[in-house]
Amino acid sequence: MEFKQRHLLGIQHLDVSDILTVLDTAESLSEISTREVKKVPTLRGKTIVNLFFEPSTRTRSSFELAAKRLSADIINFSQQTSSVVKGESLKDTVLNFEAMNPDALVIRHSCSGAPHFVSTFCRSHVINAGDGSHEHPTQALLDAFTIRQAKKSFRDLRVVIVGDILHSRVARSNVFLLSKLGAQITLVGPPSLLPEEFKNFGATISHSLDESLAGADVIMMLRIQTERQKANFFPSIREYRNLYCLTEKRFQLANKDAIIMHPGPINRGVEISSEMADSVKSVILKQVENGIAIRMAILYLLLGGRERETAD
Ligand code: CP
Helix, strand or coil, X not given: CXXXXXXXXXXXXCCHHHHHHHHHHHHHHHHHHHCCCCCCCCCCCCEEEEEECCCCCHHHHHHHXXXXXXXXXXXXXXXXXXXXXXXXXXXXXXXXXXXXXXXXXXXXXXXXCHHHHHHCCCCCEEEEEEECCCECHHHXXXXXXXXXXXXXXXXXXXXXXXXXXXXXXXXXXXXXXXXHCCCEEEEXXXXXXXXXXXXXXCCEEECXXXXXXXXXXXXXXXXXXXXXXXXXXXXXXXXXXXHHCECHHHHCCCCCCCEEECCCCCCECCCECHHHHCCCXXXXXXXXXXXXXXXXXXXXXXXXXXXXXXXX
Protein backbone atom coordinates (compact mmCIF):
# COMPACT_ATOMS: atom_id res chain seq x y z
CA MET A 1 0.00 0.00 0.00
CA GLU A 2 1.43 3.34 -1.01
CA PHE A 3 0.05 6.85 -0.58
CA LYS A 4 1.82 8.98 -3.15
CA GLN A 5 0.95 12.44 -1.80
CA ARG A 6 2.97 14.91 0.28
CA HIS A 7 -0.20 16.80 1.27
CA LEU A 8 -3.92 16.00 1.29
CA LEU A 9 -5.38 19.03 -0.47
CA GLY A 10 -8.37 17.44 -2.18
CA ILE A 11 -9.81 14.33 -3.80
CA GLN A 12 -9.81 15.57 -7.39
CA HIS A 13 -6.16 14.69 -8.01
CA LEU A 14 -6.01 11.41 -6.04
CA ASP A 15 -6.03 8.18 -8.01
CA VAL A 16 -8.03 5.08 -7.07
CA SER A 17 -5.00 3.41 -5.52
CA ASP A 18 -4.40 6.38 -3.16
CA ILE A 19 -8.08 6.31 -2.14
CA LEU A 20 -8.09 2.57 -1.50
CA THR A 21 -4.84 2.87 0.47
CA VAL A 22 -6.52 5.38 2.82
CA LEU A 23 -9.66 3.23 3.19
CA ASP A 24 -7.68 0.03 3.84
CA THR A 25 -5.34 1.77 6.30
CA ALA A 26 -8.35 3.22 8.15
CA GLU A 27 -9.87 -0.25 8.34
CA SER A 28 -6.80 -1.67 10.04
CA LEU A 29 -6.43 1.34 12.39
CA SER A 30 -10.12 1.42 13.40
CA GLU A 31 -9.56 -1.47 15.80
CA ILE A 32 -7.41 0.78 18.05
CA SER A 33 -10.49 2.84 18.99
CA THR A 34 -12.21 -0.30 20.33
CA ARG A 35 -9.42 -1.15 22.79
CA GLU A 36 -9.51 -0.50 26.52
CA VAL A 37 -6.39 1.66 26.08
CA LYS A 38 -7.04 3.55 22.84
CA LYS A 39 -3.48 4.51 22.03
CA VAL A 40 -0.47 3.26 20.04
CA PRO A 41 3.00 4.85 19.91
CA THR A 42 3.13 5.11 16.09
CA LEU A 43 3.44 8.92 15.80
CA ARG A 44 5.23 9.58 19.10
CA GLY A 45 7.32 12.74 18.81
CA LYS A 46 5.33 14.17 15.89
CA THR A 47 3.53 17.50 16.26
CA ILE A 48 0.29 18.47 14.54
CA VAL A 49 -1.37 21.89 14.50
CA ASN A 50 -5.14 22.11 14.04
CA LEU A 51 -5.58 25.50 12.33
CA PHE A 52 -9.31 26.23 12.23
CA PHE A 53 -10.29 29.58 10.73
CA GLU A 54 -13.96 28.43 10.63
CA PRO A 55 -16.11 26.71 13.29
CA SER A 56 -16.15 22.90 13.52
CA THR A 57 -17.50 20.25 15.88
CA ARG A 58 -16.71 16.95 14.14
CA THR A 59 -13.62 17.55 11.98
CA ARG A 60 -11.54 19.37 14.56
CA SER A 61 -12.27 17.01 17.43
CA SER A 62 -11.75 13.89 15.34
CA PHE A 63 -8.37 15.13 14.05
CA GLU A 64 -7.46 15.77 17.69
CA LEU A 65 -8.57 12.30 18.81
CA ALA A 66 -6.88 10.68 15.80
CA ALA A 67 -3.58 12.39 16.63
CA LYS A 68 -3.85 11.44 20.31
CA ARG A 69 -4.66 7.80 19.54
CA LEU A 70 -1.42 7.69 17.50
CA SER A 71 0.51 9.43 20.35
CA ALA A 72 1.26 12.60 18.36
CA ASP A 73 1.22 15.99 20.11
CA ILE A 74 -1.51 18.31 18.86
CA ILE A 75 -2.37 21.93 19.47
CA ASN A 76 -5.58 23.68 18.55
CA PHE A 77 -5.80 27.13 17.00
CA SER A 78 -9.13 28.87 16.53
CA GLN A 79 -9.43 32.15 14.72
CA GLN A 80 -11.67 33.81 17.32
CA THR A 81 -9.07 33.54 20.09
CA SER A 82 -5.99 34.24 17.94
CA SER A 83 -4.09 37.29 16.73
CA VAL A 84 -6.02 37.09 13.44
CA VAL A 85 -8.56 39.32 15.22
CA LYS A 86 -5.72 41.89 15.54
CA GLY A 87 -5.14 41.76 11.78
CA GLU A 88 -2.51 39.01 11.38
CA SER A 89 -2.68 37.45 7.90
CA LEU A 90 -3.09 33.76 7.02
CA LYS A 91 0.50 33.65 5.71
CA ASP A 92 1.98 35.22 8.85
CA THR A 93 -0.11 32.98 11.11
CA VAL A 94 1.15 29.88 9.29
CA LEU A 95 4.77 31.10 9.25
CA ASN A 96 4.63 31.60 13.03
CA PHE A 97 3.34 28.05 13.56
CA GLU A 98 5.98 26.75 11.14
CA ALA A 99 8.63 28.43 13.31
CA MET A 100 7.54 26.04 16.11
CA ASN A 101 8.58 23.10 13.89
CA PRO A 102 5.37 21.07 13.54
CA ASP A 103 5.09 18.06 11.21
CA ALA A 104 1.57 18.66 9.88
CA LEU A 105 -0.90 21.52 9.59
CA VAL A 106 -4.61 20.70 9.43
CA ILE A 107 -6.35 23.72 7.90
CA ARG A 108 -9.98 24.75 7.65
CA HIS A 109 -10.64 28.10 6.00
CA SER A 110 -13.60 29.93 4.47
CA CYS A 111 -11.55 30.75 1.34
CA SER A 112 -11.41 28.08 -1.36
CA GLY A 113 -7.75 27.32 -2.08
CA ALA A 114 -6.36 28.42 1.31
CA PRO A 115 -4.66 25.02 2.07
CA HIS A 116 -3.21 24.97 -1.48
CA PHE A 117 -1.77 28.44 -0.93
CA VAL A 118 -0.27 27.39 2.41
CA SER A 119 1.30 24.30 0.82
CA THR A 120 3.29 26.53 -1.56
CA PHE A 121 5.44 28.01 1.19
CA CYS A 122 5.41 25.69 4.20
CA ARG A 123 7.59 22.70 5.03
CA SER A 124 4.95 20.76 7.01
CA HIS A 125 2.47 18.35 5.48
CA VAL A 126 -0.79 20.22 4.80
CA ILE A 127 -4.19 18.58 5.28
CA ASN A 128 -7.32 20.28 3.97
CA ALA A 129 -10.06 20.13 6.63
CA GLY A 130 -12.51 22.04 4.39
CA ASP A 131 -11.78 25.08 2.20
CA GLY A 132 -14.70 27.36 1.36
CA SER A 133 -17.06 25.65 -1.06
CA HIS A 134 -14.19 23.80 -2.77
CA GLU A 135 -13.27 20.45 -1.11
CA HIS A 136 -13.51 18.53 2.17
CA PRO A 137 -11.38 15.46 1.39
CA THR A 138 -11.41 13.71 4.77
CA GLN A 139 -15.22 13.98 4.88
CA ALA A 140 -15.51 12.27 1.47
CA LEU A 141 -13.04 9.58 2.56
CA LEU A 142 -14.98 8.85 5.77
CA ASP A 143 -18.21 8.82 3.74
CA ALA A 144 -16.71 6.28 1.32
CA PHE A 145 -15.46 4.20 4.27
CA THR A 146 -18.98 4.20 5.75
CA ILE A 147 -20.58 3.31 2.40
CA ARG A 148 -18.10 0.44 1.91
CA GLN A 149 -18.97 -0.93 5.37
CA ALA A 150 -22.67 -0.97 4.46
CA LYS A 151 -22.61 -1.84 0.76
CA LYS A 152 -19.26 -3.67 0.21
CA SER A 153 -18.82 -2.39 -3.39
CA PHE A 154 -19.14 0.99 -5.14
CA ARG A 155 -19.63 -0.39 -8.65
CA ASP A 156 -22.97 0.93 -10.03
CA LEU A 157 -24.13 1.96 -6.56
CA ARG A 158 -26.83 4.65 -6.89
CA VAL A 159 -25.91 7.61 -4.69
CA VAL A 160 -28.24 10.61 -4.40
CA ILE A 161 -26.75 13.82 -2.92
CA VAL A 162 -29.42 16.36 -1.98
CA GLY A 163 -29.40 20.02 -0.98
CA ASP A 164 -27.21 23.09 -1.31
CA ILE A 165 -24.84 21.59 -3.89
CA LEU A 166 -23.59 25.00 -5.05
CA HIS A 167 -21.93 25.82 -1.71
CA SER A 168 -21.05 22.28 -0.64
CA ARG A 169 -17.39 21.20 -0.45
CA VAL A 170 -18.71 17.83 0.80
CA ALA A 171 -20.72 17.33 -2.42
CA ARG A 172 -17.72 18.19 -4.62
CA SER A 173 -15.30 15.87 -2.82
CA ASN A 174 -17.87 13.07 -2.79
CA VAL A 175 -18.63 13.43 -6.50
CA PHE A 176 -14.89 13.20 -7.30
CA LEU A 177 -14.33 10.24 -4.98
CA LEU A 178 -17.43 8.12 -5.55
CA SER A 179 -17.32 8.51 -9.33
CA LYS A 180 -13.65 7.36 -9.35
CA LEU A 181 -14.82 4.23 -7.50
CA GLY A 182 -17.61 3.50 -10.01
CA ALA A 183 -20.76 4.81 -8.27
CA GLN A 184 -23.55 6.56 -10.20
CA ILE A 185 -24.25 9.92 -8.64
CA THR A 186 -27.37 12.07 -8.90
CA LEU A 187 -27.21 15.60 -7.51
CA VAL A 188 -30.57 17.01 -6.40
CA GLY A 189 -31.57 20.51 -5.37
CA PRO A 190 -33.41 23.64 -6.48
CA PRO A 191 -32.01 25.12 -9.74
CA SER A 192 -30.61 28.11 -7.80
CA LEU A 193 -28.47 25.76 -5.64
CA LEU A 194 -27.60 23.27 -8.39
CA PRO A 195 -26.13 24.89 -11.51
CA GLU A 196 -26.02 22.93 -14.78
CA GLU A 197 -22.16 23.01 -14.72
CA PHE A 198 -22.27 20.19 -12.17
CA LYS A 199 -23.00 17.85 -15.10
CA ASN A 200 -19.33 18.38 -16.05
CA PHE A 201 -18.28 16.56 -12.86
CA GLY A 202 -19.82 13.33 -14.23
CA ALA A 203 -23.01 13.44 -12.14
CA THR A 204 -26.65 13.44 -13.23
CA ILE A 205 -28.59 16.57 -12.24
CA SER A 206 -32.19 16.58 -10.98
CA HIS A 207 -34.46 19.12 -9.35
CA SER A 208 -36.97 16.52 -8.14
CA LEU A 209 -36.12 14.57 -5.00
CA ASP A 210 -39.16 12.31 -5.37
CA GLU A 211 -38.10 11.23 -8.88
CA SER A 212 -34.44 10.76 -7.90
CA LEU A 213 -35.07 8.54 -4.90
CA ALA A 214 -36.38 5.61 -7.00
CA GLY A 215 -33.67 2.93 -6.86
CA ALA A 216 -31.34 4.90 -4.58
CA ASP A 217 -28.87 2.88 -2.45
CA VAL A 218 -27.34 5.83 -0.59
CA ILE A 219 -29.11 9.10 0.25
CA MET A 220 -26.76 11.86 1.36
CA MET A 221 -28.57 14.92 2.72
CA LEU A 222 -26.81 18.32 2.98
CA ARG A 223 -27.72 21.41 4.95
CA ILE A 224 -28.42 24.85 3.49
CA GLN A 225 -25.19 26.82 3.96
CA THR A 226 -26.64 30.21 4.86
CA GLU A 227 -23.16 31.46 5.90
CA ARG A 228 -21.94 31.15 2.27
CA GLN A 229 -25.09 32.47 0.56
CA LYS A 230 -24.90 36.03 -0.68
CA ALA A 231 -28.52 36.08 -1.97
CA ASN A 232 -31.88 34.41 -1.34
CA PHE A 233 -31.66 31.09 -3.18
CA PHE A 234 -35.25 29.92 -2.52
CA PRO A 235 -38.48 31.63 -1.46
CA SER A 236 -38.84 30.13 2.04
CA ILE A 237 -37.67 27.32 4.33
CA ARG A 238 -41.22 25.98 4.21
CA GLU A 239 -41.12 25.63 0.44
CA TYR A 240 -37.63 24.06 0.60
CA ARG A 241 -38.84 21.57 3.21
CA ASN A 242 -41.88 20.64 1.11
CA LEU A 243 -39.70 19.78 -1.88
CA TYR A 244 -36.43 18.53 -0.42
CA CYS A 245 -36.83 17.35 3.19
CA LEU A 246 -36.15 13.60 3.60
CA THR A 247 -39.27 12.24 5.32
CA GLU A 248 -40.44 8.71 6.07
CA LYS A 249 -42.85 8.90 3.12
CA ARG A 250 -40.11 9.95 0.69
CA PHE A 251 -37.68 7.34 2.05
CA GLN A 252 -40.16 4.62 0.95
CA LEU A 253 -39.32 5.55 -2.68
CA ALA A 254 -35.69 4.40 -2.29
CA ASN A 255 -34.35 0.84 -2.26
CA LYS A 256 -35.40 -1.13 0.84
CA ASP A 257 -31.83 -1.34 2.16
CA ALA A 258 -30.88 2.27 1.36
CA ILE A 259 -28.78 4.12 3.94
CA ILE A 260 -29.16 7.75 5.03
CA MET A 261 -26.05 9.91 5.38
CA HIS A 262 -25.39 13.52 6.43
CA PRO A 263 -22.00 15.17 7.09
CA GLY A 264 -23.51 17.31 9.86
CA PRO A 265 -24.46 19.63 11.33
CA ILE A 266 -28.04 18.55 10.63
CA ASN A 267 -31.02 20.89 10.66
CA ARG A 268 -33.88 18.71 11.85
CA GLY A 269 -37.13 19.48 10.09
CA VAL A 270 -35.42 21.37 7.24
CA GLU A 271 -33.41 18.94 5.05
CA ILE A 272 -34.18 15.82 7.16
CA SER A 273 -36.98 14.88 9.55
CA SER A 274 -36.03 13.87 13.09
CA GLU A 275 -37.63 10.50 12.44
CA MET A 276 -35.26 9.83 9.52
CA ALA A 277 -32.16 11.27 11.22
CA ASP A 278 -32.67 8.88 14.15
CA SER A 279 -33.93 5.88 12.16
CA VAL A 280 -32.16 2.51 11.87
CA LYS A 281 -31.41 3.39 8.24
CA SER A 282 -29.34 6.40 9.33
CA VAL A 283 -25.54 5.98 9.47
CA ILE A 284 -24.96 9.63 10.45
CA LEU A 285 -23.26 8.85 13.77
CA LYS A 286 -21.35 5.95 12.17
CA GLN A 287 -19.87 8.57 9.82
CA VAL A 288 -18.67 10.52 12.85
CA GLU A 289 -17.16 7.39 14.42
CA ASN A 290 -15.42 6.49 11.13
CA GLY A 291 -14.00 10.00 10.88
CA ILE A 292 -11.45 9.14 13.56
CA ALA A 293 -10.14 6.08 11.69
CA ILE A 294 -9.89 8.00 8.41
CA ARG A 295 -8.00 10.87 10.05
CA MET A 296 -5.70 8.41 11.83
CA ALA A 297 -5.00 6.86 8.41
CA ILE A 298 -4.20 10.21 6.81
CA LEU A 299 -1.87 11.25 9.65
CA TYR A 300 -0.20 7.84 9.59
CA LEU A 301 0.30 7.81 5.80
CA LEU A 302 1.59 11.40 5.59
CA LEU A 303 3.77 11.43 8.70
CA GLY A 304 5.60 8.21 7.96
CA GLY A 305 4.22 5.97 10.66
CA ARG A 306 5.42 2.97 8.68
CA GLU A 307 9.08 4.12 8.50
CA ARG A 308 8.98 5.13 12.13
CA GLU A 309 7.67 1.74 13.28
CA THR A 310 10.44 0.03 11.31
CA ALA A 311 13.06 2.36 12.79
CA ASP A 312 11.79 1.65 16.32
N1 CP B 1 -18.83 17.48 8.66
C1 CP B 1 -18.17 18.55 9.14
O1 CP B 1 -17.24 19.07 8.50
O2 CP B 1 -18.57 18.95 10.39
P1 CP B 1 -17.89 20.10 11.24
O3 CP B 1 -18.13 21.40 10.51
O4 CP B 1 -18.53 20.07 12.58
O5 CP B 1 -16.41 19.81 11.28
